[in-house]
Amino acid sequence: MNKVHVVNKVVSSLLIGFFCASVSAQVALKNDHPSEYLVKKGDTLWDIAGVFLKSPWLWTSIWEKNAQIKNPHLIYPKDVIYLVYRDGQPYLSKSKPSSNKVSPKVRTVNKFTPITAIPKIALQAFVSSHRIVDSARVDKMPYILAGSGMRELIGKGDEVFVRGVLDPDFNHYHIYRIGKTFGAEQGFPTSNTEIIKVGTLDLLDKQGDISRGIVSQSKGLVKKGDIIVRAQNLSLQPLYYLAAAPSDVSGKIIAAVNEKFQIARYDGVVLNLGLDAGITPGHVFNIIKAPVEVVDPKTKELVTISNQISGKLMVVNVFENLSYGIVLSATNAILPGDTINMLN
Numbered sequence: 001m002n003k004v005h006v007v008n009k010v011v012s013s014l015l016i017g018f019f020c021a022s023v024s025a026q027v028a029l030k031n032d033h034p035s036e037y038l039v040k041k042g043d044t045l046w047d048i049a050g051v052f053l054k055s056p057w058l059w060t061s062i063w064e065k066n067a068q069i070k071n072p073h074l075i076y077p078k079d080v081i082y083l084v085y086r087d088g089q090p091y092l093s094k095s096k097p098s099s100n101k102v103s104p105k106v107r108t109v110n111k112f113t114p115i116t117a118i119p120k121i122a123l124q125a126f127v128s129s130h131r132i133v134d135s136a137r138v139d140k141m142p143y144i145l146a147g148s149g150m151r152e153l154i155g156k157g158d159e160v161f162v163r164g165v166l167d168p169d170f171n172h173y174h175i176y177r178i179g180k181t182f183g184a185e186q187g188f189p190t191s192n193t194e195i196i197k198v199g200t201l202d203l204l205d206k207q208g209d210i211s212r213g214i215v216s217q218s219k220g221l222v223k224k225g226d227i228i229v230r231a232q233n234l235s236l237q238p239l240y241y242l243a244a245a246p247s248d249v250s251g252k253i254i255a256a257v258n259e260k261f262q263i264a265r266y267d268g269v270v271l272n273l274g275l276d277a278g279i280t281p282g283h284v285f286n287i288i289k290a291p292v293e294v295v296d297p298k299t300k301e302l303v304t305i306s307n308q309i310s311g312k313l314m315v316v317n318v319f320e321n322l323s324y325g326i327v328l329s330a331t332n333a334i335l336p337g338d339t340i341n342m343l344n
Contacts, residue, residue, distance in 0.1 A: 027061050028054045029090060033083065035097075041077040045117040045242065046314075046328055048075065052083060052092060057242040057284040057312075057343060064093040075115040117240040117282070122266040122326055123316060126257045128197075130268075132319040135181055135191035141227040142166055144175070145210070154215060154222040159204070162211045162228060166203070173228040175199040175215070182322060186254050186272055192322055194270070201228055240314065245283040249273065250341040253287070253313075253334070257324070263334040267327050269313065271340065274321040281318060285325070285340035287311040289332060310334055312343070 033052045049056035064084070075081070075094075083090060084097045142164025147154040154160055166173075176195040183191035199218035203211055215222055257268030273279050291306040310332035313325040327334060 027058045027090070030054055035083050037081045039075055039077050039079045039081060039115060043077070043115055044119060045075065045115055048081065048115065049242070055343065057244050059092065059242060062091050064091040064095075077115070117242055117314065118326060118328065119266065126268045127317050127324060130257065130317075130324060131176070131195050132192050132322050133195060135183070135193045138178060138193045138195065138227060141229065143228065144222060144224050144226045146224055156199070156215050156218045159212060159214050160201070160222070162201070162203075162213055163209055165209060166206060166211055167230055168206070170230050171203040172231040173201045173203070173213070174231050175201050175218070175222055176227050176229055177223070178225075178227065180255055182254060182270070188272075188321060192319070195227065198222060198226060200231065240282040240316065242284055242314065243282050244343045245285045245341075246278055247342045249277050249279060250339060251277070253336050253338050253340065255336050263327060263330070265327050265330050269325050269327065271315070271323045271325050272321070274319050274323050276321050279315055279318060279323060281315055283315045284328070284343060285313055285315075286343050287313055287327070287330075287334055288339045288341060290335070290337045290339070308332065310338065313340065
């Protein structure tokens with residue numbers, strides 16, 4: 001069965017389960033929760049859920065679906081979210097507690113965009129431009145051979161020579177820079193390479209394995225050796241449905257996306273989990289500090305401190321055996337080597 005079909009089927013099953021779920025015993029309201037909340041521009045689903053719940057990732061368990069509203073799970077600025085009770089159980093709803101009948105709502109088209117799980121700007125920092133591919137594929141991809149006139153500095157509008165076999169039916173390509181490689185050192189049987197989009201290229205002519213093109217867009221300087229890939233739109237997923245990660249899945253943060261010494265809120269990370277572990281975009285994990293040894297000031301013995309929860313992250317893009325995540329909250333320093341596991 002096609003992998004994309006399998007992933008779509010898994011995601012669809014998850015969403016059906018979310019909307020049909022009864023109130024979980026794990027759902028707990030915050031002690032200082034309000035009875036209603038006015039959604040503001042700039043709010044995120046994570047923030048809104050955190051206004052009411054101790055565990056924001058469980059919001060779907062108490063989100064009341066309204067069949068009379070198209071896309072009832074969407075929340076917009078100026079919506080009012082009410083905390084209501086049905087048979088003694090709490091629900092989050094767009095309907096006032098005193099209202100027994102729900103009427104269809106009309107929304108001004110294009111006036112607002114839906115509230116997302118996390119800020120879009122955090123996603124745009126890397127999700128749409130970072131990919132992870134088999135290292136063996138990277139070695140076979142066409143690449144920038146030289147700039148026209150043998151120039152070293154290549155930017156938008158410059159002509160370049162490309163070496164490699166290209167698809168004769170396509171003239172528009174994306175330019176990627178080779179990033180980190182993840183392999184045996186991280187416990188993988190095969191190597192995977194991160195590639196980062198740095199620009200686009202339009203071909204002018206092809207002669208054998210040497211082609212000539214022009215850099216149509218660039219995020220900086222294009223370098224000799226940068227690879228080119230047939231253009232493919234990697235649009236951001238518009239909505240992420242928060243859900244606790246599977247209870248039997250645990251892994252590690254193996255790298256920071258932007259080479260930061262200390263990872264903070266909304267920073268991107270690479271995880272050693274992927275499709276093979278059954279995770280999907282929207283899964284939320286605890287971040288657990290790597291064990292540290294300290295000297296007991298009285299006994300002078302080494303004592304290991306472990307199982308410190310230092311934050312939470314959400315999976316945003318999944319590949320075969322690796323994925324990207326974004327840190328949702330951080331109460332302590334987060335570093336590569338920290339583990340991730342199911343939420344409490």
